[in-house]
Amino acid sequence: MAKITAGIACSHVPAIGVAMDQHITEQPYWQPVFKGFDYSRDWNKKNKPDVVFLVYNDHCTAFDASCIPTFALGCAAEFQPADEGWGPRPVPVVKNHQELASHIAQSLILDEFDMTIMNEMDVDHGLTVPLSVMFGDKTPEDDWGTLVIPLAVNVVQYPAPTANRCYALGQSIKKAIESWPEDINVHVYGTGGMSHQLQSERAGLINATWDQQFMDILVNDPEKARKIDHLEFLRETGSEGIEMVMWLVMRGALEEKVTEVHRHYHVPASNTAVGHLILENHA
Amino acid sequence: MTEKAYEDIPGTFVFDADRSREGYWLNQFCISLGKEKNRQAFRDDPEAHMSKFKMTEAQKQAVRDRDWNGLLELGGNIYYTSKLGAFDGIVFQDLAAMMSGMSRDDYRKMMVDGGRPIEGNRYKSEWEKK
Ligand SMILES: [Fe+2]
Numbered sequence: 001m002a003k004i005t006a007g008i009a010c011s012h013v014p015a016i017g018v019a020m021d022q023h024i025t026e027q028p029y030w031q032p033v034f035k036g037f038d039y040s041r042d043w044n045k046k047n048k049p050d051v052v053f054l055v056y057n058d059h060c061t062a063f064d065a066s067c068i069p070t071f072a073l074g075c076a077a078e079f080q081p082a083d084e085g086w087g088p089r090p091v092p093v094v095k096n097h098q099e100l101a102s103h104i105a106q107s108l109i110l111d112e113f114d115m116t117i118m119n120e121m122d123v124d125h126g127l128t129v130p131l132s133v134m135f136g137d138k139t140p141e142d143d144w145g146t147l148v149i150p151l152a153v154n155v156v157q158y159p160a161p162t163a164n165r166c167y168a169l170g171q172s173i174k175k176a177i178e179s180w181p182e183d184i185n186v187h188v189y190g191t192g193g194m195s196h197q198l199q200s201e202r203a204g205l206i207n208a209t210w211d212q213q214f215m216d217i218l219v220n221d222p223e224k225a226r227k228i229d230h231l232e233f234l235r236e237t238g239s240e241g242i243e244m245v246m247w248l249v250m251r252g253a254l255e256e257k258v259t260e261v262h263r264h265y266h267v268p269a270s271n272t273a274v275g276h277l278i279l280e281n282h283a
Numbered sequence: 284m285t286e287k288a289y290e291d292i293p294g295t296f297v298f299d300a301d302r303s304r305e306g307y308w309l310n311q312f313c314i315s316l317g318k319e320k321n322r323q324a325f326r327d328d329p330e331a332h333m334s335k336f337k338m339t340e341a342q343k344q345a346v347r348d349r350d351w352n353g354l355l356e357l358g359g360n361i362y363y364t365s366k367l368g369a370f371d372g373i374v375f376q377d378l379a380a381m382m383s384g385m386s387r388d389d390y391r392k393m394m395v396d397g398g399r400p401i402e403g404n405r406y407k408s409e410w411e412k413k
Contacts, residue, residue, distance in 0.1 A: 014375075029395075060362045061317075065303065065310045085317045085369050156362055158289075158299040195398075199361035200352055201294030203379035204390060206398025234289050235405050239297060268394040271379050 002100070002180040004188055006047060007250045007258070008040075009218070009277040012056060012129040012191045015270040017089055020132050033274055036264030037133050043262065043278060044134045050184035051097045051147045053104075053173065055249045056126035056191045057155045059084070062118075069116035070161050071169065073108070074123075074150035075101045082122035091128050092138050097147040100180055104149065107176035113169055123150060130191045133276070146187075155192065155243050159230055166245045167226035170252020177253070190250025192243025194265075195236070196272035205238040206273050211265065214244065215277060219260045222251050240272075255281045293410040294383070296355040306358020312336040312346070313363035316370045325370065351382045 016033065019025050025034040061082045063069065079094040108115050127150055132138070135145055151173075154160055161169075170188070177186050194214070197205040217225045226248055233242045262278040289297045296302065303310075312333060315321040325332040333343050345353040346367065354364045368378040380390030383399075393399060403409050 060310075060314055060360075064314045065307055065360075065363070068303075083317075085366060156298065156360065157303050158297050197295065197399075198365075198375065198379060199382060200296055200355055201383050202292070202399065202404055203294075203383045204394055204399040205401065205404060206394075207401040208397065210401070231288050234295070234297060235292050236401065239292075239295050267397050270376055271394060273398065 002051075002177050002182055002184045002186055004174060004177055004186045004253055005049075005281055006187045007254045007277075007279045007281075008130070008134065008187060008189045009247045009250060009275065009279075010130040010133050010189060010191050011193055011269070011272060011274045011276065012126045013269040013272045013274060014084075014125040014129065016274070017125050017129040017132055020137060021090055033266050033269050036266060036274075036276060039262050040134055040264075040276065040278060041136050048185070049146050049187040051100060051149060051186045052131070052189055053149045053151065053177065053186060053253070054127055054130065054189045054191070055151045055153060055246045056130070056189075057243060057246065058152045059124055059126060060156065061124035062121045062152070068154050068157050069152070070154045071113065072116040072118050072121075072152040073101065073105050074118050074121055074152070075105055076119050076121060079121055079123040079127075079148075079150060081128055082124045084124050089125065089128055090140050091132065092140060092142045092144050094123055094127065094131075094144065094148045094150070096149055100177070100182075101149045103180055104173065104176040107179065108169070108172055111172045111175065113172055118152070121150070121152075126191060130189050151249070153246050153249070155245065160242050160245050162230065163228045163245050163248045164226045166248040167222065167252040170249040170254075173249070174253040188250045188253040190247035192246050193237070193241055194244060194273040194275035195238050195241045197238030198240050198271055202238070204271055206267050207236050207238070207241075208265070208267060208273060210236045211273055211275055215263060215265075215275060218247060218251055219258060219277065219279060222248075222256070225251065251279075254279060257282055291407050293404060293407045298360045302358045302360070304358070306342075306360065308336040308338045309342045309346075309354065309357060309359050310363040312338060313359065313366045316366045322370055351378060
């Protein structure tokens with residue numbers, strides 16, 4: 001049977017992708033950001049997933065204002081890295097495990113999560129940056145080394161789905177994946193965050209104390225984390241910090257007790273606090 | 284419009300369904316600039332390109348003035364208005380500096396030093412006292 005062995009939380013700051021694509025990760029500004037990913041890449045090689053279920057948000061790339069699905073599951077055979085205005089990132093095409101994606105879509109909807117199904121979709125930095133973090137430098141000719149099932153969550157237009165709903169969705173995703181007969185290793189990613197505000201006069205807001213506490217309760221007391229309301233995210237972590245609801249989807253897909261094998265936190269990458277966790281399920 | 288608890292966060296426009304409705308054409312105009320063909324059209328004749336979108340006069344004026352906070356107030360969302368910034372060659376961090384009324388260097392330094400602190404920046408009332 002398919003098994004979820006780990007969950008990964010990771011910011012998806014576009015500048016992290018740019019730094020890799022321009023080979024400037026050794027510069028003093030970037031070095032402390034990337035130093036924290038060394039362990040992750042090593043761990044990833046030793047615990048290689050067959051499939052990554054990747055929760056991210058689209059930044060008005062596949063979805064402009066004309067269509068705003070709350071939860072959109074990628075069911076296409078493959079997904080091209082999107083042109084976000086400065087040409088597509090020079091990274092591999094993202095290949096799906098299409099049969100498993102279809103199974104998950106069906107299972108979630110019967111479990112009363114009314115998913116949008118995407119049979120064509122380009123993917124932006126929200127999805128490719130976390131893959132670059134975990135799988136390292138890749139060229140368009142390479143393979144990512146894993147299949148990827150994307151789940152795009154609306155966090156651009158208020159309200160995003162609640163932390164509680166995201167956690168419950170994660171639990172349903174767990175059921176769906178664990179009822180798949182193939183013996184495969186699955187990792188679940190929750191991306192975005194941590195504290196950041198990109199707009200207006202409060203731009204640049206960072207709340208490191210809150211971010212660290214959030215990681216603590218996400219790992220050890222998810223029942224508390226799922227109760228965080230939107231107002232707290234907006235006020236305490238900045239208008240774009242609301243992306244952290246996507247970490248709750250990842251957490252919901254894991255066991256109640258997990259082992260935190262890696263944590264990395266650094267301010268800043270551009271306008272954002274970078275947060276990253278690797279959580280292993282107990283066997 | 285009902286009362287919104289998040290309206291008391293200072294220096295922040297929460298992009299909710301009301302703002303999304305008001306800013307729809309402004310945002311669609313901005314996102315059009317993600318494509319080179321539209322950037323060329325806007326370069327060639329800004330008014331003609333803007334007229335393809337049903338923006339209000341106030342929204343068009345905010346585009347002409349590059350009034351970055353004004354655009355947000357009129358229903359623009361940062362992921363969209365940043366495409367207009369990119370059209371002008373302004374990177375995200377410099378746009379953030381402009382919106383918060385800081386110089387590029389001061390803003391960059393603030394971020395390297397740990398960002399804008401949360402203390403004193405939670406409630407509008409805290410800003411009014413300043
Ligand atoms: Fe994002």
